[in-house]
Amino acid sequence: MEQEQEKVKVKTVATWFWRWFLNNKVVTILLVSLLILLNILVFSKITYVFDPLKGFIEVIGLPLLMAGILYYLVNPLVDWIEMKKVPRVGGILIIFVVIIALVVWGVTTLIPIIQEQTLSIIKNWPQYWESVVIQADALVRSDIFSQFQEQLTDINQNIMSSISKQATNVVNSTVSGIGSVVGAVTNVFIALITMPFILFYLLKDGRDLPYHMMKFIPTKMRLNTYNLLSQINTQISQYIRGQLLVAFFVALMFWIGFAIVGLEYAVTLAVMAGFLNLIPYLGSFLAMVPVVIIAFVASPVMLAKVLIVFAIEQMIEGRVIQPQILGSNLDIHPVTIIVVLLTSGKLFGIPGVILGIPGYAVLKVIFEHFFQWYQQHSGLYEHDYNPAYEPSLPIEKRKHFKRKKKKK
Numbered sequence: 001m002e003q004e005q006e007k008v009k010v011k012t013v014a015t016w017f018w019r020w021f022l023n024n025k026v027v028t029i030l031l032v033s034l035l036i037l038l039n040i041l042v043f044s045k046i047t048y049v050f051d052p053l054k055g056f057i058e059v060i061g062l063p064l065l066m067a068g069i070l071y072y073l074v075n076p077l078v079d080w081i082e083m084k085k086v087p088r089v090g091g092i093l094i095i096f097v098v099i100i101a102l103v104v105w106g107v108t109t110l111i112p113i114i115q116e117q118t119l120s121i122i123k124n125w126p127q128y129w130e131s132v133v134i135q136a137d138a139l140v141r142s143d144i145f146s147q148f149q150e151q152l153t154d155i156n157q158n159i160m161s162s163i164s165k166q167a168t169n170v171v172n173s174t175v176s177g178i179g180s181v182v183g184a185v186t187n188v189f190i191a192l193i194t195m196p197f198i199l200f201y202l203l204k205d206g207r208d209l210p211y212h213m214m215k216f217i218p219t220k221m222r223l224n225t226y227n228l229l230s231q232i233n234t235q236i237s238q239y240i241r242g243q244l245l246v247a248f249f250v251a252l253m254f255w256i257g258f259a260i261v262g263l264e265y266a267v268t269l270a271v272m273a274g275f276l277n278l279i280p281y282l283g284s285f286l287a288m289v290p291v292v293i294i295a296f297v298a299s300p301v302m303l304a305k306v307l308i309v310f311a312i313e314q315m316i317e318g319r320v321i322q323p324q325i326l327g328s329n330l331d332i333h334p335v336t337i338i339v340v341l342l343t344s345g346k347l348f349g350i351p352g353v354i355l356g357i358p359g360y361a362v363l364k365v366i367f368e369h370f371f372q373w374y375q376q377h378s379g380l381y382e383h384d385y386n387p388a389y390e391p392s393l394p395i396e397k398r399k400h401f402k403r404k405k406k407k408k
Helices: 002-022 025-045 047-083 088-140 146-176 178-216 219-261 266-276 282-298 300-325 334-348 350-378 395-407
Strands: none
Touching: 025 047, 047 088, 047 178, 047 219, 088 178, 088 266, 088 282, 178 219, 219 266, 219 282, 219 300, 219 350, 266 282, 282 300, 334 350
């Protein structure tokens, strides 16, 4: 009798332990999270093991990144040429000849102009800035801003001292880091040599890569893995191709516009605007700062012309170019884009600002796939019931449904 009671007690304890711990989804999630964090902690203590991998990435990372960007840009052209009954290798060689011709044209024609205008801007920039400061000081001394003159003077002094301090730090770090500069130049030189070969084989055999990769994935996971990789590839290709094309058209429009109004340094300012346009939302504003300063110093009429050019460019870019090229492929809210840019820029600097959005898009696709898997296996999302209003529901209908709910 006592043995049976002990068996019942043990069974009760086991059932209770199974129900509250072993068969509890929250506890399971916490245990898995704990194991992941422990693994991260262990790997953080043995980072020296990954030093060879770090060296390999430093050598091959830049040419692979450059080749990947060019691959997404020119691969549609290679596919189009192949559809015209031209062998794929022949299409790749045609694209390479075009790229080499563009590079030669840029080196012989465009780069000397940009170099000359850039040196002229650097040489004359103190005069431009002094003229802006004089105009601003005259405005501050007016009766309208007389009560804020002391505060504005303090702000100007703080800005100038901060700029001086940052410039000193840059000079010191540059002088002390000549070795790293030489190493960076060496890496860039190696990247420029090896990148064409990587690009050639990516264009030639890149489309067969998923087939070979799937052989290493377990059979049951191949379909989901392939769909995940396909969506990631689509997100990256659409973003890179779209942003580069938009940046090209932005630079072209500014070049034409500045040349028409007769703005000095039109080529350099237009190219700079195109590069900065790779930064969503913030790039256009940053590009207009030197343009507005140079136009302001030139004359009020030139400033008005530049603002008109900027307004026309923004209208064409926002209503024609971006919807046609980018569309809504990424499906990312503008506030999210700004937050991602600020965060990635703070963590990784300029590369983070440029690569933050595509990186976020990749993580978003991975999270969506993981969440869909969790919905299917957790049993917590069996119904689509949602007490909140649909986002597209007009305010009149929301009020109607609200009164209807109160009556119920």
